[in-house]
Amino acid sequence: MKSFVIRLVVVxxxxxxxxxxxxxxxxxxxxxxxxxxVTLAARWLDPSDTEAFITPFMVxxxxxxxxxxxxxxxxxxxxxxxxxxxxxxGLTYEFVLRKGVKFHNGDAVxxxxxxxxxxxxxxxxxxxxxxxxxxxxVVDPSRVRFVLKEPWPDFMTFYGTxxxxxxxxxxxxxxxxxxxxxxxxxxxGAGPYKFVSFNxxxxxxxxxxxxxxxxxxxxxxxxFRSMPDETTRGAALKAGDVDIVYLLSxxxxxxxxxxxxxxxxxxxPPGVVFLDLPEQWExxxxxxxxxxxxxxxxxxxxxxxxxxxxxxxxRPTGGLVPxxxxxAKSFEPPAYDPARARKLLAEAGYSSGFDAGDLTPFPPFxxxxxxxxxxxxxxxxxxxxxxxxxxxxxxxxxxxKIKGVIMxxxxxxxxxxxxxEAYVIKTGIYTSGVVPEIEDLYARQARELDRKKRESMLHQxxxxxxxxxxxxxxxxxxxxWGIGPRVDxxxxxxxxxxxxxxxxxxxxxKPGR
Numbered sequence: 001m002k003s004f005v006i007r008l009v010v011v012x013x014x015x016x017x018x019x020x021x022x023x024x025x026x027x028x029x030x031x032x033x034x035x036x037x038v039t040l041a042a043r044w045l046d047p048s049d050t051e052a053f054i055t056p057f058m059v060x061x062x063x064x065x066x067x068x069x070x071x072x073x074x075x076x077x078x079x080x081x082x083x084x085x086x087x088x089x090g091l092t093y094e095f096v097l098r099k100g101v102k103f104h105n106g107d108a109v110x111x112x113x114x115x116x117x118x119x120x121x122x123x124x125x126x127x128x129x130x131x132x133x134x135x136x137x138v139v140d141p142s143r144v145r146f147v148l149k150e151p152w153p154d155f156m157t158f159y160g161t162x163x164x165x166x167x168x169x170x171x172x173x174x175x176x177x178x179x180x181x182x183x184x185x186x187x188x189g190a191g192p193y194k195f196v197s198f199n200x201x202x203x204x205x206x207x208x209x210x211x212x213x214x215x216x217x218x219x220x221x222x223x224f225r226s227m228p229d230e231t232t233r234g235a236a237l238k239a240g241d242v243d244i245v246y247l248l249s250x251x252x253x254x255x256x257x258x259x260x261x262x263x264x265x266x267x268x269p270p271g272v273v274f275l276d277l278p279e280q281w282e283x284x285x286x287x288x289x290x291x292x293x294x295x296x297x298x299x300x301x302x303x304x305x306x307x308x309x310x311x312x313x314x315r316p317t318g319g320l321v322p323x324x325x326x327x328a329k330s331f332e333p334p335a336y337d338p339a340r341a342r343k344l345l346a347e348a349g350y351s352s353g354f355d356a357g358d359l360t361p362f363p364p365f366x367x368x369x370x371x372x373x374x375x376x377x378x379x380x381x382x383x384x385x386x387x388x389x390x391x392x393x394x395x396x397x398x399x400x401k402i403k404g405v406i407m408x409x410x411x412x413x414x415x416x417x418x419x420x421e422a423y424v425i426k427t428g429i430y431t432s433g434v435v436p437e438i439e440d441l442y443a444r445q446a447r448e449l450d451r452k453k454r455e456s457m458l459h460q461x462x463x464x465x466x467x468x469x470x471x472x473x474x475x476x477x478x479x480x481w482g483i484g485p486r487v488d489x490x491x492x493x494x495x496x497x498x499x500x501x502x503x504x505x506x507x508x509x510k511p512g513r
Contacts (some may be wrong), residue, residue, distance in 0.1 A: 028208035028220035035233040037247035050165025052124035052422035064189035066167040068160040090151030111144035116172035163414030192505040248480040256482040263483040269499040271411025275472035281433030293469035295344040301336040313478035327416035329462040341379040353380020357404030363390040
């Protein structure tokens with residue numbers, strides 16, 4: 001019999017979520033509408049293809065649920081599982097499913113669904129996870145056991161946070177019945193909201209699932225409307241057409257802040273805006289010279305960019321891994337020094353500068369990209385901003401089809417190891433080149449059970465990334481929202497580091513609204 005160490009147990013009843021003597025919760029009522037900053041993608045309705053960024057979880061937290069997930073109580077909060085335990089030898093993780101939990105169609109959530117969901121998963125870090133899991137054992141309908149090939153201290157970080165979507169559970173019988181395309185058209189989940197309709201590029205509508213295990217949602221209907229244009233989002237909030245808008249910047253954010261009845265809020269996800277330079281791995285490219293990459297970094301006035309885009313609420317940085325993540329090593333941002341940037345370019349043989357091709361930003365951060373392009377132009381690095389729709393951009397980035405300069409951003413939970421895996425290690429979903437020294441250190445730290453030794457190796461990796469100027473970090477982003485007068489509780493930052501409203505079942509509208 002394996003010896004297990006209980007890591008976390010949550011026992012939940014509806015009574016725990018109401019103060020003693022409080023009246024029974026009323027039925028869900030009202031509609032809350034968001035002006036969303038991106039074109040909603042059908043792939044976000046299905047957790048199996050989750051990418052290494054936070055936006056899909058804006059939808060997943062409503063429609064679906066996970067065995068464990070980041071919640072106000074912490075990163076690995078039991079959800080569909082009422083508890084989880086790890087064996088003392090670090091090889092086995094066992095999950096006990098919560099009794100009576102059902103999918104929206106009434107089917108019970110079982111250990112078979114857990115096994116099926118993991119085997120079906122093909123999103124961020126899927127290869128890494130599957131390479132390290134030897135088998136999944138269905139002990140009985142309410143217990144499932146993951147057996148690893150060797151101890152891996154980051155299993156729960158990769159599996160049980162928004163570093164991946166691997167722990168989010170879909171109904172096996174239903175998916176097999178309707179097929180992959182059918183599931184995306186009419187997804188069934190176990191989350192606090194049920195799917196009603198999805199119009200690509202227009203809106204997503206969901207209604208409260210009154211059988212949700214944690215609590216009955218307060219708001220009956222949620223509507224996400226795609227509004228990629230920032231001025232349109234701001235105008236819709238001021239007109240009362242939407243209740244919450246995401247991603248405000250510069251003058252629009254300032255206008256919302258001073259508008260009577262409206263609120264400006266800042267979520268602080270663990271995200272870094274950075275320049276990805278995929279052509280550095282091509283020997284004949286100017287970017288292959290470290291001095292050119294350093295020149296680009298010194299060309300940027302991060303403080304001015306921060307003030308212009310996020311009203312000074314972001315934090316300039318010199319590191320790809322945000323300071324809040326475990327095992328992060330802090331790096332101060334390089335000084336804004338255009339003279340040094342020109343000198344470095346001259347030393348590299350580009351005294352007249354060079355044409356760097358397209359600058360393709362993570363949508364819809366287009367105004368920030370324009371400003372970055374202007375700074376690069378001043379020192380002789382000539383780019384042209386090329387905008388793409390979000391889904392097309394992410395696919396092209398993932399498939400390494402974008403040349404020139406990419407302005408990237410990623411803000412899932414996890415730690416330094418999960419962030420490094422996504423952008424630096426050969427298995428990473430957005431990795432464009434490999435540093436052998438980093439690969440070796442990464443493999444060693446993944447097996448290391450001593451926390452201090454792991455930290456030392458992860459710090460070494462980040463130091464190498466910094467010294468080689470593999471990326472050009474800009475700032476740890478503040479994500480600005482606008483909130484309208486009907487909203488009583490918008491759930492800003494209720495889940496530490498999560499960019500969007502959540503948990504959705506905790507949202508509230510003001511009485512009579």
